[in-house]
Amino acid sequence: MEPLSSDYFTRPTVDVARDLLGVLLVRQVGADTRLVGRIVETEAYTQDDPACHACGLVDAATGGLRHDRRGVELFGAPGTAYVYLIYGMHWLLNVVTEPEGVAGAVLIRALEPVRGVRRMETRRPAARSDVQLTNGPGKLTQAFGVDEAFHGTDLTAPPLFFAAPDDASSFNVATTARVGISKAVDRPWRFLIADHPYVSPAVPSNRR
DNA sequence: ACGAGGATGCTCT
């Protein structure tokens, strides 16, 4: 199980978001245990994007980066984790994209559990079915034990990394507007595996 | 099967 390299993430964010569908997220827990999930839903956030934390961080006068605001890490090395707290409760996992100096990230929104289901059930007592273990961005971080400790870490090597699946089964990609945002609500940057039971139940932000 | 509302803390105005 070879981790996807930094080159994989050194590409346009929207391309990476689409390509990550079907890819495995792997969490090494100790020497003998692995949690594995298949990515079924993602979202892209770019530098020129009002909904992205990187928006407005380039100082108009100097061209330099503002380090007094959230989101500077999005300009960092591709393949790095960008993890942040939302609604005071849930950690959301992103992987940084684009060359260093250009901001971008892909939000991992939903997984299909592949391995380590028992462990995920332990971490997610509120889940009433296997679907509810990982069918949302805050749920999957809980199931995988991803929190602030992973912010800024390298996602191209254990203990948390991406890997191409052995069985590259084909599927249809569906595209919608993104979820839970109030700006740039019409950009079609949410990607999901069509009709997959493990995608999140969320409603796109332009349909409310 | 829905829908409303509360939880909870950090960031920026």
Add this chain to the structure above:
DNA sequence: GAGCATCCTCGTG
């Protein structure tokens, strides 16, 4: 003080 890349519970049908 408002807003936030969310989730859960408890109502009513």
